[in-house]
Amino acid sequence: MNTLLLLIKNLFSRPVTVRFPAAPPVRSGYRGLVEYDATKCTGCGMCAFRCTSRAIVFRSGKTDFKWSYDPAQCTFCARCIDGCEAGALTMAAECPPVYLAAGALKRAYVTPRQRPTPPAQPAAPAAPALPGTAPAPGEAK
Amino acid sequence: MTQTIALSASTDALLRLLVFPGLLFAVPCAWFLVWLERKAVARMQQRIGPPFMQPFYDFVKLMSKAWPRREGLSGAIMSFWPLLAVASAAGAVGLLPVLPNSGGFAGDLILLLALLEMPSMCLVAAGFSSRSVFAEIGSVREAILSVSYNVVFLLALVSIAASQHSFRIEALAQSSASPLRWLGVAAILVCLSGKLHLNPFSLSNAEQEIYAGPLTEYMGPELALWELAHGLEWVAATGLVATLVVPHFGPAWLPPLLFVAAIAIIVLLLAFVAAATARLAIDTSVRFYSRCALVFAAIALVSALWIGGKL
Numbered sequence: 316m317n318t319l320l321l322l323i324k325n326l327f328s329r330p331v332t333v334r335f336p337a338a339p340p341v342r343s344g345y346r347g348l349v350e351y352d353a354t355k356c357t358g359c360g361m362c363a364f365r366c367t368s369r370a371i372v373f374r375s376g377k378t379d380f381k382w383s384y385d386p387a388q389c390t391f392c393a394r395c396i397d398g399c400e401a402g403a404l405t406m407a408a409e410c411p412p413v414y415l416a417a418g419a420l421k422r423a424y425v426t427p428r429q430r431p432t433p434p435a436q437p438a439a440p441a442a443p444a445l446p447g448t449a450p451a452p453g454e455a456k
Numbered sequence: 457m458t459q460t461i462a463l464s465a466s467t468d469a470l471l472r473l474l475v476f477p478g479l480l481f482a483v484p485c486a487w488f489l490v491w492l493e494r495k496a497v498a499r500m501q502q503r504i505g506p507p508f509m510q511p512f513y514d515f516v517k518l519m520s521k522a523w524p525r526r527e528g529l530s531g532a533i534m535s536f537w538p539l540l541a542v543a544s545a546a547g548a549v550g551l552l553p554v555l556p557n558s559g560g561f562a563g564d565l566i567l568l569l570a571l572l573e574m575p576s577m578c579l580v581a582a583g584f585s586s587r588s589v590f591a592e593i594g595s596v597r598e599a600i601l602s603v604s605y606n607v608v609f610l611l612a613l614v615s616i617a618a619s620q621h622s623f624r625i626e627a628l629a630q631s632s633a634s635p636l637r638w639l640g641v642a643a644i645l646v647c648l649s650g651k652l653h654l655n656p657f658s659l660s661n662a663e664q665e666i667y668a669g670p671l672t673e674y675m676g677p678e679l680a681l682w683e684l685a686h687g688l689e690w691v692a693a694t695g696l697v698a699t700l701v702v703p704h705f706g707p708a709w710l711p712p713l714l715f716v717a718a719i720a721i722i723v724l725l726l727a728f729v730a731a732a733t734a735r736l737a738i739d740t741s742v743r744f745y746s747r748c749a750l751v752f753a754a755i756a757l758v759s760a761l762w763i764g765g766k767l
Contacts, residue, residue, distance in 0.1 A: 318732050319732060322500040322728065322731055322732055325499065325500050325501065325502045326499050326500050328502065330498075330499065330502055330503055330504040330505075331502050331503070332502075332503045332504045333504065334504050334507070
């Protein structure tokens with residue numbers, strides 16, 4: 316009897332699904348398409364290494380590297396986001412758009428490799444004064 | 457003179473098969489009923505359901521795909537079943553007396569029952585022809601279920617027909633409804649869930665267990681024909697009940713409208729049952745129908761004895 320009452324109630328209440336092309340509202344933390352920020356990427360390739368569905372492909376060259384992403388293969392697991400220490404990858408907080416042609420959402424970026432900036436040299440420790448040598452200028456006696 | 461009458465009768469039969477209430481009327485009606493059932497079940501499950509034109513779009517999309525290549529005799533046989541199913545279901549719809557004084561002949565109810573059963577038999581044969589294990593399981597289930605519900609279905613119709621001394625559908629449509637008829641109609645409605653593969657008797661195409669059942673190996677235009685045959689089955693089966701329930705009266709345009717309204721109400725009723733129930737196992741389904749069969753066999757027997765003047 317409860318089932319029948321529930322069905323009748325559902326029949327006259329608003330549906331919880333929406334008709335295409337409308338998209339349902341998303342909550343915070345929603346896993347949408349992976350977004351790439353070329354300015355932050357260091358080209359480590361960790362995202363491609365962690366991508367089990369092979370949606371992210373990383374090709375490394377001497378002067379540049381190519382990062383490509385195919386949403387059709389993506390399972391939206393967010394392992395790439397978790398593994399990106401530079402914070403170059405984020406996920407869009409909206410439903411992925413509908414596309415009609417295969418590979419329509421596929422994206423690729425070629426980023427020139429930046430010369431790594433040498434780390435700041437720490438000040439060399441003062442060499443111990445050997446017996447019989449003259450002390451360095453300014454050294455306290 | 458005889459030739460003219462024969463020509464007129466054959467033209468009339470052809471018009472009924474192809475135009476009204478045959479294919480030209482029945483195909484849009486079938487799509488409408490399929491949409492109505494899907495929409496009603498969706499709304500009862502708080503989903504928005506398909507748009508109105510969805511069954512038509514599905515049909516066009518499937519028809520636009522390439523015909524599957526099947527080699528040898530088994531392939532030809534496999535392609536033959538959906539055509540036979542559509543032809544049988546369309547023939548069954550063509551026999552329905554939607555318009556008053558639409559003709560018919562003595563014993564056309566028997567032909568209607570035979571044609572109505574053909575799509576189910578084609579489905580069983582198609583499943584075995586495709587040699588898929590899922591299709592074969594579906595076919596076995598469909599065959600067992602078909603035997604189970606047909607006992608009730610036929611006995612209910614025999615009891616109605618015997619109470620009116622006629623196996624002519626139009627005679628049944630024009631006669632007044634008696635309590636015995638309402639019992640028979642209730643029994644037929646119970647059988648329609650099995651005949652139309654709806655819950656709780658949808659085990660022959662249990663998608664979570666055996667994919668599409670007997671239709672697992674079908675695709676493209678052949679699958680479109682199966683869908684069309686199923687839609688026409690909807691029209692024929694619910695139309696038969698509507699014929700028994702809705703009397704013919706008023707101007708000529710009123711009976712077709714009442715007919716469509718009646719089948720829509722029957723579809724809503726079946727959708728309600730489908731949404732409210734879960735799929736039964738094969739042994740439970742058979743047990744359910746065999747218990748019903750006993751009750752209605754007794755009613756049919758009493759009815760037949762009454763007509764024979766033995767009571």
